[in-house]
Amino acid sequence: MPSDPLVAQHVLEFPGGYTRTTGPVIGRFLSELRGRRIVGVRTNEGKVLVPPLEYDPATGEPVTAEYVEVGPAGTVTTWAWVDEPLEGHPLDRPFAWALIKLDGADTALLHAVDAGNAKALAVGARVWPVWSDRPTGHIRDISHFAPEVTKIVSSVRAEYRLQAGGALRVFLEGVRRGVFLGGRCESCDKVYVPYRASCPECGSGIADTLELPDTGTITTFAINNLPDPRAPQVPFVSAYILLDNADIPMIALIGDVPAHEVRQGMRVRAVWVPESERTASMSNIRWFAPTGEPDVELS
């Protein structure tokens, strides 16, 4: 369109800005802002107006000369969310406009709140001012408000050294050979896998190991949508697998099958890493994959 000679662009502007006097009341507020304080003015009826006006908006009476420091925190009473900030807005990223009733004030101040996203803000939210680097006596000496600090993130890290002795060592040595070892409790007649030294039901010792096949049945499973360094892909499936001849299921990953096709009763077999890469570790088993046999009816 600008190439059309009959269309003109024009700008209305006051070069260098338009100078306005503030008067004593607004001037006091702006001067206090320059000192990083927010003040209101008291009306004859005792209300604190923030930002201050020369008159009480309810009665038209002049306000008193009493200035009261308020805030700096306040409570959001009304807000609206801007997804696409305009030039001239206080923030260049999505933000909220909010009416903020500063602590000690009877009216609400309008300003911007940097809350990250709309879900992070609600009526009643507590917000604090974030000051601009060099206050000059202007409403934008408050750069914006930010939600009150209600949580912090602290890092926790401790290192441990674990050693597989006893029954776990026996089981993992079996895994190194490509065999799952379990144990039968003589008194309960139950087969536990992984192999353990005592029966959790009766407390009797379990002396001998028992080799179990690497086939089994899925008893239950979960589809995981959060990435895990040990998992083949997202989503991945972790399942309880009842190895054949065992009485207790073992937890493992399921692979070589789309997540939504995994089902209870599905027959699976362990997929082992090549023999040359095997160690005494559960990473010996890549995952369990469907065998293609018919599903098993679970009791």
Add this chain to the structure above:
Amino acid sequence: MRDVAIVAFAQTRHTDHDAGQTEPELILPVIDEVKERTGLKRFGFTCSGSCDYLAGAPFSFVSALDALGAWPPISESHVEMDGAWALYEAWVRLQHGDIDSALVYGFGKSSLGDLNTIMTIQLDPYYLAPLGLDLLSYAALQAGAVGADRKELDEIVRRSRADGRANPYALDLPDPDGEDFAVQPLKKTDVPPITDGAAAIVLAAGDLARELCPNPAYIRGIAHRIEPHYLGMRDLSTSASAADAARAAGVGKGPVEVAELHAQFPHEEIILRRALELPGETVINPSGGPLAANPVMATGLIRIGEAARRILDGDASRTVGHAAGGPCLQHNLVTVLEA
């Protein structure tokens, strides 16, 4: 009080774009139309409403006077606001008793600039304008304060747009769909259309009203009230000034068949319906209202004109026209019209 009536109303076929007309060219047809309807060539008083910031040209309302033969001894005035307030001034002037007729007009081309940010200039220069608070943002703050049901808001937009399609002067706009936000909680379809247009009304007092028109729309009550400008000093979920103006104008003294409300956003209709205490039977904005055509500075005058037209046409006996100005319905003018 003298009997003062609206005896003629005309409006442009509003456009959603700049049709390239100067302001005198925009208003000339509607002034010619009301002159022809009434047979009047000269008026006891003339008053207009417009806003120079829409055109970005100082005193642009002065050049618009070229459309009406501004030759002495014309008695003329202007309000830098919606033409509805020009009508109020003309009504007051007619109450003086020495003249019997007045021409009122309002006009605006909101297509020339970015109306959303131009309306920032109307805000106070110390606390609000320096934040760059724009029209959609402050309207969204009020929508948030109202907290209206989304279905009710969509229904208001749908009804307004459907009525607008049946109104040859309004715009043909699609029904609301989608969830695109302008400024949350306002959806893009809640935003009134950019519109260029103008309107004119003739007022006549005493016997002249009946001579000029078979069904004059008598102004039985007219009042305006204003609230504090600063948004944080008001309860944005209600409109105390609209309620006060409605009581002063006597809206509740009889049934209201039609109410034309200057509700630019659907939540404003909810606020105004409550403030004016309009019963469910009252038909709201059968013209489509500002959601179907919003020629800024004429929109309020058109509400009064549309309310009067129902009486001029003989379709209604008691109607209400409402106009608003300032951010978030700060200033409200309510007119009760009767056959």
